[in-house]
Amino acid sequence: MRRGHLLAFLVLAVALLLVTLYARSAGERERLLAEASFVSDAEQLADTIRQRLLQYELSLRGGVALHSAAADTPTRRQWRGYVDGLDLGRQLPGLQGIGYVAYLDPAGLVRLQMQRRDAGDGLFMLEPRGVRERYGAIVYYEPEDAASPTVIGYDQYSDPVRRTAMDAARDSGDVHLTAPLTLRRGDAGVLMFAPVYRTARQPVSQAARQQLLEGWVHAPLRTEGFLGASGIRVDSGLALRIVDITDGGEQAVLASSRFDSERQGASVHSVIQTLYGRTWRYDFQSTSALASPGINELRITLGVGIAASLLLFAVVMTLAHTQSRAETLAARLSDSYRRSEQRFRNAMHYSAIGMVLLDRNGAIVESNPAMADIAGLSQTALSGTLFEGYFVEPAASPGATGTLPAVADVVQRSDRCLRRQDGDVREVHLASTLLPGDTLSDVVRLVQVEDVTERVRAEAEVRALNRTLESRVEKRTRELTRANHELESFAYIVSHDLRAPLRSIDGFSRILSERYHQTLDVQGQDYLARVRNAAARMDALIDALLKMSRISRGEFRRMPLDLSRMASEVIAELRQTDPARLVDVSIDPGLGAEGDAVLVRNLLENLLGNAWKFTAGTPEARIAFVREGDWFEVRDNGAGFDAEYAGKLFRPFQRLHREDEYTGHGVGLASVKRIVERHGGSIEAEGAPGRGATFRFTLAMPPAPRPAD
Template sequence: MTVPRNPAIPPDEVAISLFQAEHQPLLRAILDHSTEGLAVVDAKGRQLYINDVARRILGLGLTDSNPESWSARYGVFYPDTRTPCPSERLPMYRALQGEESPEEDLFVRNASHPEGRHFRAKARPVRDNQGVLLGATLSLRDTHDQRQAEAGQRQTEQRFQLLVESAQEGLWAVDADNRTTYVNRYLVEMLGYTVEEMMDKTLFDFINEEDHVITREYMEERLEGRSAVLKDFRLVRKDGTSIWTLISNTPLHDESGRYIGAMAMVTDITLRREAEEQVRQLNTELERRIAERTAQLEFSNRELEAFAYSVAHDLRAPLRGISTFTLVLLEDYADTLDATGMDYVQRIRASAHRMGELIDCILSLSRVNRIALVETDVNLSELAHSVSDQLQHGQLQRTVHFRIQDGLVDRGDAQLLRLVLENLMGNAWKFTRDRSVAEIEFGARPGEGTGRVYFVRDNGAGFNMDYQQKLFGVFQRLHTQQEFEGHGVGLATVQRVIHRHKGRIWGEGQVGQGATFSFTLHELADAPPASL
């Protein structure tokens, strides 16, 4: 609404006339259409008018309280929401003192606003043409939502800042000219600078000179909008020493898509690099020692094999002499020898014969390592059937039930794997001879990995597990010669063959309850070397 006035009357006189009673309806109409909260008081502080916007902001309308109690009456606090604002510091009160107060941020909390609201207030004194104070006007603006949003943003920024500053990674921001715009605490400690020393410096001030070329290449990728990860990248500390880092950087763009810089995360991997280098050195040293040890073992094995072969052949001559002369004794002097003498000669001949068999076993055992390994697909089931037929044909009078799993095929040397089955199934045949019905089984079960565990099981004499460590030793036997014949090299031979096939072998048994021998093939990366 426009206030009618005489063009000859100055503008100040219009403001003065609004405090006259006849003009107050016009004043209220103007204030009611305002988008701000407005209030008017006279020179004595009596409230003449307050519009609806001001009521909503303050929570209360007109009051007949004196100016000294305004703050308590409306519940006005400073922006910290805890400290009451004295009435004499209120903008309206100060305006009544003739002061042109600046805008003030305040907070009101009362029965209408139990949670409180933020607002901004500004008051100004109104005087007549002679300078006499007529009263004051107050304008209010609701800033609660704005303050809440700003507080939320500040809280988010504080959390982000806390997160960034407490991160155990270096954070580094640069502008489009590669000048530092931000670094966190961890990065400056990593490089030995202060924040002030790093600000505005370019990346090249902190990069090893040898890496400047590759750095420019990464910068070109950043300009094209591509992120990059720089592995094993060297940065230079303030003291001139270099550290190895892993840097992951991402380009930054403004709303129009223009490149404005980059943000990078920097990880110090110096200790990791040193540890990796130590591991490499240890591996190199270990490989050297293993190679030396392997060469020594191979040399020792060759020497032992040569010694065994030589000894075995050299022993044959005296054994032949013993056998020949004892035979002559039996043939030419039988009538002169009494029963005791004949028994002695027979014992000598039996011992010589057994010695010959042991020599053959030693030679056979040493040949296992000398035979070239020729690997093919071997049908172990067919080999087991062949061995079982061979055993049964040797003693047709025995009742033995063979259970052989079909379809067991694996990689290996057919000749050596047959030797394994001949020894294991031969032992099962031997140690079940006292059973009226013998049970011998060959099969496989899933192993811990992707391979199989093969086994030969019987219901024979078994063995005491307390002595299982003696099973695969040369000439080590768990039964006497009188109980079960043998030379004590069969299982040692089997173990050598299995080791040459990168596998393991072990036995389980119980006295009188039978035994099970299990083995794997191609399971171990480094099988133990076979020894004599």
């Protein structure tokens, strides 16, 4: 055992030494490769920027060609069509736009302003203003945006930085860049100018170029976001800074977000390029330590070597322990499998629902006692038979019974008719699912069979009873409708038959009073007056009875109602009929509900009219219409009533006060009850003699919430 330990330590030391030597030599090689890769990436990125600027130059050359091909200065529409055709947003995303700068003397500026005015483009304003020997005014700029009005008319020639590049482009006939400057829109950037001459062929001499120059096609390049907008991708491990060194100094053109001039130990590589009259220096900086992809492999190799050495030392010591644990685990798994198998067998055996296990051909491999009871056969007789053969009709979906494979973890359900061994047909509900396991297993599907015959029959009986009940309800509805029509006819007949004798009584009584006034004494005249009053009261009672009967028959129209406004109108009418009375009326604002406007107006007229009537003998009379929860309430401090007789209030012709005290027909509250019930609500009353009364009711729709005070 001791020798084994010494050998293990020796192997570990030798292995660590070899891994260290290999790591040092390979690390140096990978560092050199990483530096070469860094320089290559920098050179490639610099060339990519040059290629992008070359594409911008070609777009400006196209604008120059447009001017050379036209007999006169291109129109705004032609210029816009050319720029739209370039599709700057997709083809040249780093380019902010393309414009045309006219090279003008004072007389040429006046002609341009006159032409623009005659063309209907308005007054062409030059900025900055002032008289100068030469102008370089921006005439066209596309694409247009919110900042375009500040660009058109700007004299580029008035700025020394711009003029230097414009003169260089004029004298050389080539495209020139400006030094870094602030663009007209306020952003930092540079401008690119391409000269436009009056002739299609470029003049040879510098003097001829100055004489034949018409203007420049220019394009602004915004420094911020130039790399991302131009589609020039800077690698995550590489930072870039561009510096203009044309005049001997250093002017920053742009820098990527990760470039840090104060970073210590970072590798830096510079590339100098001369582009369109400017000399740019590209400073490339690594944002992290240089490393090639092989460094990670070396680290992994080193880690693996160390780990392998340690594992080799531990393997022998752990083999015996591992074998012991494997044997213990195998015993536990076998025991767990046996318990799981027993639970499944118990579930199959004692389940009240029939269960069958099917093979790939749909044959029954195993079944439970409940399935044997449903089929009327023994479990032994079921084994080996085709499950599909026990059904009356073929399956609508073959996969539902296992004859075809279906999607795993999906339960397929169906209702079918199963024929028992004794010929009885039973309604069963099937729930079939695939069983996960070995592809060579003889069991592939579990089907649960539930006998739902009694439930189906009960549902059929319920449906039959429902049809019978609907027929009875329809019959009773017809009988009720016929009874209502008969009652309506009876009411009109009674009112007509009763009114005829009443009119005779009233008419002959009036004739007696008028013709035999001198013959009849005072007592006779009083008798005749009582007869006429009784006839008039009987006629009013007939009208009230007919009015109450119409409440249940009229057309019902539900709509939103403003109960506060209705109550105010009813109180105003009561004050007009009895202007001498002083009653304190309080109505909550914002009371609303839904219902029939005519019926609800009748309801409020009866309740508020009763409150007005029964407070006639009360000093400091008060009436209130408020809401408490879902209830509307009409309160008064009038005569009130005995709570013992509250049940009579809503019956027709029931009175709790004498007629000589308070007038009325006794049908108002009965009408109120019918209106509330027709709206699906309820009504109740409470009161005490001499202490007022409160009537509360609800409608079908609950009232709106009470507004905060």
